[in-house]
Structures are given as C-alpha cells and as structure tokens.
Amino acid sequence: MLTLCLAVSAHAASPDEPLFNLPLEGVHAFYPGDDPAFASVAFDDGDWPTLLVPGKWSESGVSVSTYVGWYRIRFVAPDDLPAGKLALELGLISWGDETYFNGELIGGEGFFSRTSPQLRSYAPSIYRAYPIPVGLLKPGQENVIAVRVGRHFNEGGFVGGPVQITDREPALERAEQNRNQAAAVQWVLFGIDIAALIFIGAAYFGGVRGALFWSFCAMWATHFAFIFTNSQLTYELGLQSLMVSWVGILLLGVSLYLFYDFYTRALGWGRFFPMTVLATLCALIPPIVFVVRWADWPHSLSFALDLAFQATTTSTMLWSFFCAVVAWRGGVRHAWPLAMSGLVLVVAWMAVALFASTDAVLQWGGIGVEVGAKLILLGAGVSLGIHFLDQSKRLARARESVLSAQTEERGRIARDIHDNAGQSLAAINLKLQSLQAKQARGDTVDAGDLEDALSFASVASRDLRDMSHDLAPAMTADEPLEVLLRDHAQRLGEITGTQIDVVSDGPPELGPQAKDHVYRIIQEALRNAVSHGNADRIEIVLSRQGGGLKVSIQDNGSGFDEDAAMQSDGFGLTSIRERTDLVSGRVTIEAKSGEGSVVEVFVPVG
Structure with a gap:
C-alpha cells in the first residue's frame, strides 16, 4: 500500500x-x-x-x-x-x-x-x-x-x-500533490497505530496483564503521541507550538528508552548498566537539544548533541537487536519478531545517519525511520502475542495436571502419615491396650510403660507438627521467602542430618502466590536431594537477575537419571515444572548418576 x-x-x-x-x-x-x-x-x-x-x-x-x-x-x-x-x-x-x-x-x-x-x-x-x-x-x-x-x-x-x-496554478498543484503524497504515507502509519491499539484492547479484555503488557502499552502510547505531535496533520493545522514540539521530542526520547525496556523484559535479559546509561541518554538528549536551539546557543553545541544522540540511539538499537538474535538462537520463540523488526530499524536509522545528504534520505529519511519504528511496534506486538499464547498453553497444560499433582501429593501425605505419625499412634494404641490388660488382671502398671506411651505421643505430635508446617501455604506467612527457607532448612537438617545452607544477596520480593509456588518448588528439590540423592550437603542460592528472582539448589548427592525420574512419581519433577509454568518462569534440571544435581529456577517479578 x-x-x-x-x-x-x-x-x-x-x-x-x-x-x-x-x-x-x-x-x-x-x-x-x-x-x-x-x-x-x-x-x-x-x-x-x-x-x-x-x-x-x-x-x-x-x-x-x-x-x-x-x-x-x-x-x-x-x-x-x-x-x-x-x-x-x-x-x-x-x-x-x-x-x-x-x-x-x-x-x-x-x-x-x-x-x-x-x-x-x-x-x-x-x-x-x-x-x-x-x-x-x-x-x-x-x-x-x-x-x-x-x-x-x-x-x-x-x-x-x-x-x-x-x-x-501548476506550481501550487505540484505542492499540493507533494502534500497529499506525504499525507497518504502518514495515514498508512496511523493505520498501524490504530491496529496496535485494537490489539491492546483485545489483549486487555482477553485478560492479558503483567509488566510486559504494560511496557508495550507505554511504548505504543509514547510512540503514537510523538508521531502525532510531529505529523503533517498537526503541522498543517498549526498545532505545533514550541511547547507541543518540545513535548513531542521528549516523547521521542522516552519512547526509545521504553523500546529498550521492552526488549530487556521480553527477552528476560538483565539490564546491562552501560546500555541502560545509553538508553537514558537517548531519552534526555532530544529535549536538551530543543532547549539549546530555543535559547539560540552556539550551533556547534547543538550539532555535537545531535551526533551524540545518533551514536547513543544506534548503540542502543544494535544492542537490543543483538539480544534478540541471541535469545532467538537460544530457543526464546517470541524473540524472532523483535530480531527482524529491530534489524529493519537499525538499517533505516544507520542509512539516515550515513547518507543524510542524499536526495532520497532528505525527502524520505524521516518517514523511513518512522516506518522502521512502526515495524518495531508491530514486532513487539507479535512478540507479545506469541509470548502470551505460549504462556496460556503452558498454563493450560499445568491446570490439566493439577488433579494428578493433587492426587500425587495426597498419596505422599498419606504415606508420610502412615510411616511416621501413624506408626507412633499405633505404638501408643498397643501400649495403652497393654496397660488396660494389666489393670484388668490387677497387675501393677509400671511407670516405664506410661513413659513409653508419652514418648510415642511426643514423637507423633512432633511428626504432625512438622507435616502441618510443611503443608502450610507460604503465601499466608508474613516473613520473606528467605526467612521461610532458612527455617525449613534448619528443621529438615535436624531431622535428616543434612547440612543445608541458604545464601541470599537481597532478591526481589515475590507476590503471595508466586512465593508459595517457589517455596514448594524448593521443598520438592530438597526432598529429592535428601530422599533419592542421599545428599549430606545442599546449597540454596537466591539472587536478583534480569528483573526477576533466580533460585539455584545444588547438592552433592548421588544424583539420578533425569529421563527415568520423569517417569517416576516419587521424584516430583513434574510438579516442579508445573509450578514453574504457573509463575511464567523457567526451570533447568541438571543431574547425573553419582554426580549430584542442580535445579535452577527463574521467576519474573513485576
């Protein structure tokens, strides 16, 4: 078109x-x-x-x-x-x-x-x-x-x-044709914005939320406002006052920063500090240039700022494009639209910077960059759609497995009650029956018999208390995840004799549901290390990474065969993966027989 x-x-x-x-x-x-x-x-x-x-x-x-x-x-x-x-x-x-x-x-x-x-x-x-x-x-x-x-x-x-x-008449007709040509291009670009708005509305009313969605909304809003304030429409209507133009240029810088922010969120990459600084400069330089020109300061300063803006913008876009390509090659399916649209914008921007004096760039360079920016918007929308489609599929699979997971969990609880508290209660019952028989025969009841019964009752009480603590949802506790894990590690270590260390560098706080899922994932990983791996040393590391929480559980046990473990209900690996999907996270499990195991979980925050 x-x-x-x-x-x-x-x-x-x-x-x-x-x-x-x-x-x-x-x-x-x-x-x-x-x-x-x-x-x-x-x-x-x-x-x-x-x-x-x-x-x-x-x-x-x-x-x-x-x-x-x-x-x-x-x-x-x-x-x-x-x-x-x-x-x-x-x-x-x-x-x-x-x-x-x-x-x-x-x-x-x-x-x-x-x-x-x-x-x-x-x-x-x-x-x-x-x-x-x-x-x-x-x-x-x-x-x-x-x-x-x-x-x-x-x-x-x-x-x-x-x-x-x-x-x-012929001269004004040529000018009018030129304006109509530019207006047609503008309407095509506005059509893309309207399509993006329809997509946002459909996604919102479809229940899509989250930090990535709102990041896309912010990127669309600032980009649309920038394009509108700098469009031929506002130009022809005489709406481009100094203030409107300054706001538009400020929005250009903000939209570039949000473009970088969306990439890092969508790809799960950490914010590389130097690139964050460059992205921030992208947002700050345009309004500064505007003030410099408005104040009629030396043009050499304005020209230097223009060059700095081109350099910082190009660097930020190249870095974002690099991240998208690496993530795509690493298996992140929704990274390919960002990689393709990012490549188009990088080429358009560099063409404008390198061939600024050519006739084509002088007449169409600005629109070329706008088209590239629109492709970025389309790429971000497609990426967002793929991301949430994959997420909804994972959630659907997780929900389908909830009943089987509940059945498995109930079976484990039944076995724990039978093997621990059940045995103690059975012993108490036998001991009390013995005392009742002695009393019926008129024999003397020994104090040792009563002490044995009390000892069995104490053990049963302790076992039930530990089970109750393990089953209590972490989301109902006010303590941070780190505190809950240290308490659980101490109790499990006392029971099993395993040394369990919890290392933390100030990870981000999770919401109640996410905290409970992560707590259960770690519980399951610890149970595997102790019960199946016979580990005597386990280390849990909580860290902040890429805008989320990274959890690593490493043990020195005997390890296990992962393929065989996935077929067995006793290892709980299915539960770990399902709970990870429920928090839109990623999990990797590395285990070899005789070499211990490492479970790493990443949970996005925000």
Missing part, C-alpha cells in the same frame, strides 16, 4: 509544461548567519560570498556550525510579464525557510517565528511554492528574493529544485 501511494503520487506529480517560466537557478549571495535586516530590499549584500542554488550545504563547504543562513537572489524581471497570477517555486529545502519577496514575507515552512531559530518538524519533505501577491513583482526592475534557511541534523540548503517564477 505504501509503495502504491508513492508510485501514484510520483506519476501524478508530472505536470504539463508551464506557460510562463523565469528560471532563478544559479550562483547567488549567501551569508551563514541570522539577522532580520537581511530581508530588506535596501540591505547591501555586495560583500557576501556566493552559493549554488539549488545546492546542499554539505556539498558547498558550509560549516557544520552554521544553523541558519540567508540567500539573496537578485534578478531583473522582463517587461512583458504575463497578466496571470504567478508563484515562486523553490522545490525542497532542508529544513525550514522564510521567504521574502521585495521585503515582504510571502511564505515559509518550518520556523516557529521570525525570531526563533527553533524548527518545526515535518518541514523538509514539504514542497515549497508560494503565491506572489499581485503588484509585488516589478517588471523591468531589479527584484530581491531573500530566503532564510535553517538546517537540521547534517544537511541544509536548497536540496531540490526547480527554483523559478512560474504560473501559480
């Missing part, structure tokens, strides 16, 4: 030959500076250097520190001017312009005011053609056209002709 819009517009932009044409292209006076007096007809520009029109500043030796420059075009109009209405056609100018004809302002695109050097967005792709008021052009006399031009990023000047005085 985008290609069709461009092709149709390009075909429509081929006009018939105009009836009147006064070429103004050639070498004209130019001064790299800014002074309102330069617009006056009486101003003497005799000592000014000259510059080719049309011509790009980068190809004409204009210093990169030049932010605003003035052209003065002097010409003598023929005596036999046509009676019809005329227009001054200037083609494409980068970035903004104010055009004066014989001292009178007849048009302009880009500058906010005659005193502000700050430029509006969307100006460079607008075709310049300004009506010449009747009577302003003087036949047979010298006329002066003064054009104030402001650059942006790496290029400035008349970047595309023609530069001429011609019939008004």
Whole structure:
C-alpha cells in the first residue's frame, strides 16, 4: 500500500509544461548567519560570498556550525510579464525557510517565528511554492528574493529544485500533490497505530496483564503521541507550538528508552548498566537539544548533541537487536519478531545517519525511520502475542495436571502419615491396650510403660507438627521467602542430618502466590536431594537477575537419571515444572548418576 501511494503520487506529480517560466537557478549571495535586516530590499549584500542554488550545504563547504543562513537572489524581471497570477517555486529545502519577496514575507515552512531559530518538524519533505501577491513583482526592475534557511541534523540548503517564477496554478498543484503524497504515507502509519491499539484492547479484555503488557502499552502510547505531535496533520493545522514540539521530542526520547525496556523484559535479559546509561541518554538528549536551539546557543553545541544522540540511539538499537538474535538462537520463540523488526530499524536509522545528504534520505529519511519504528511496534506486538499464547498453553497444560499433582501429593501425605505419625499412634494404641490388660488382671502398671506411651505421643505430635508446617501455604506467612527457607532448612537438617545452607544477596520480593509456588518448588528439590540423592550437603542460592528472582539448589548427592525420574512419581519433577509454568518462569534440571544435581529456577517479578 505504501509503495502504491508513492508510485501514484510520483506519476501524478508530472505536470504539463508551464506557460510562463523565469528560471532563478544559479550562483547567488549567501551569508551563514541570522539577522532580520537581511530581508530588506535596501540591505547591501555586495560583500557576501556566493552559493549554488539549488545546492546542499554539505556539498558547498558550509560549516557544520552554521544553523541558519540567508540567500539573496537578485534578478531583473522582463517587461512583458504575463497578466496571470504567478508563484515562486523553490522545490525542497532542508529544513525550514522564510521567504521574502521585495521585503515582504510571502511564505515559509518550518520556523516557529521570525525570531526563533527553533524548527518545526515535518518541514523538509514539504514542497515549497508560494503565491506572489499581485503588484509585488516589478517588471523591468531589479527584484530581491531573500530566503532564510535553517538546517537540521547534517544537511541544509536548497536540496531540490526547480527554483523559478512560474504560473501559480501548476506550481501550487505540484505542492499540493507533494502534500497529499506525504499525507497518504502518514495515514498508512496511523493505520498501524490504530491496529496496535485494537490489539491492546483485545489483549486487555482477553485478560492479558503483567509488566510486559504494560511496557508495550507505554511504548505504543509514547510512540503514537510523538508521531502525532510531529505529523503533517498537526503541522498543517498549526498545532505545533514550541511547547507541543518540545513535548513531542521528549516523547521521542522516552519512547526509545521504553523500546529498550521492552526488549530487556521480553527477552528476560538483565539490564546491562552501560546500555541502560545509553538508553537514558537517548531519552534526555532530544529535549536538551530543543532547549539549546530555543535559547539560540552556539550551533556547534547543538550539532555535537545531535551526533551524540545518533551514536547513543544506534548503540542502543544494535544492542537490543543483538539480544534478540541471541535469545532467538537460544530457543526464546517470541524473540524472532523483535530480531527482524529491530534489524529493519537499525538499517533505516544507520542509512539516515550515513547518507543524510542524499536526495532520497532528505525527502524520505524521516518517514523511513518512522516506518522502521512502526515495524518495531508491530514486532513487539507479535512478540507479545506469541509470548502470551505460549504462556496460556503452558498454563493450560499445568491446570490439566493439577488433579494428578493433587492426587500425587495426597498419596505422599498419606504415606508420610502412615510411616511416621501413624506408626507412633499405633505404638501408643498397643501400649495403652497393654496397660488396660494389666489393670484388668490387677497387675501393677509400671511407670516405664506410661513413659513409653508419652514418648510415642511426643514423637507423633512432633511428626504432625512438622507435616502441618510443611503443608502450610507460604503465601499466608508474613516473613520473606528467605526467612521461610532458612527455617525449613534448619528443621529438615535436624531431622535428616543434612547440612543445608541458604545464601541470599537481597532478591526481589515475590507476590503471595508466586512465593508459595517457589517455596514448594524448593521443598520438592530438597526432598529429592535428601530422599533419592542421599545428599549430606545442599546449597540454596537466591539472587536478583534480569528483573526477576533466580533460585539455584545444588547438592552433592548421588544424583539420578533425569529421563527415568520423569517417569517416576516419587521424584516430583513434574510438579516442579508445573509450578514453574504457573509463575511464567523457567526451570533447568541438571543431574547425573553419582554426580549430584542442580535445579535452577527463574521467576519474573513485576
């Protein structure tokens, strides 16, 4: 659709030959500076250097520190001017312009005011053609056209002709066709935003929540607001005030940071500190550049900040693309849309940075970056959809296994009661029956018999208390997970003689449900290490990693064959995997016969 819009517009932009044409292209006076007096007809520009029109500043030796420059075009109009209405056609100018004809302002695109050097967005792709008021052009006399031009990023000047005085209607028609072409592209881009909004609504009402979803929503909202405030629509309606433009540029920086934030969340990568700093600079530099230009500080500072912004942005996007590729190759299924769309944006951005002075980039570079950003948005949406689809499938499988897991757990509880408290209670029963028989025969009841009964009762009470403690949901306890684990490790160590160490570096707090699932996972891993691995030393490590909690349980036991263990109900590995799925986590189990075992669990937080 985008290609069709461009092709149709390009075909429509081929006009018939105009009836009147006064070429103004050639070498004209130019001064790299800014002074309102330069617009006056009486101003003497005799000592000014000259510059080719049309011509790009980068190809004409204009210093990169030049932010605003003035052209003065002097010409003598023929005596036999046509009676019809005329227009001054200037083609494409980068970035903004104010055009004066014989001292009178007849048009302009880009500058906010005659005193502000700050430029509006969307100006460079607008075709310049300004009506010449009747009577302003003087036949047979010298006329002066003064054009104030402001650059942006790496290029400035008349970047595309023609530069001429011609019939008004064909010139304005060419300008209108150019605007319609740009508007068609904008509507296609807005259509992608609307599709993303529909996706967000469907996901929300479908019950999708979580930090990754809200990160995507924030990225979409800031990106849409940035594109809207910098669109042709707001430009044509005159809504781009200094404040609106500043907010739009601020949103650009924020959207870039959120783009980085979404990548790290979606891929489960930790925040690499240097890249976090660069992503933060991406958010801060654009509004700083705006203030520098608004305050009319030296353009060299603005230019340096522009280069810094391009460097930090490119680095952040390359890092995010690298993370996506590595995660994709590592088996993260929802990483491939991020990798593909990230590659497109990196290529578009680097093309704009490296080929900023080419005609195609000058006219379409900004839109190219917008298209790339939209593809990032689409890629993020597809990635989010795949992620939650996989998550819902895992949850469905986990729920299907709940009944069997409950049955397995109840069977284990029944065995524990039978083997521990049940045996003690049976012994008490036998001892009491023996005492009852002695009493019936009139024999003396020994104190030792009563002590034995009390001892059995004490053991049964302790066993039931331990079982009750193990079965109590961790989510109902106010203590942090670390405290609950240390208490459980101490009691289990006293019973089994196993040394169990809990190491923590201040992990993130979990919600009640997640805390209970993680507690049960660790309980099951400890039970396996003690019961099946006969371990005498176990280490539990809790750490913060990649925006979540990482748990590692390592023992020095005899290990086990993982494939065989998965077929056995006694090891509880199925329960560990199911509980991990219920908290949207990841689990890896490494075990070899005679070499101990390592269970690692990652649980996202937020």
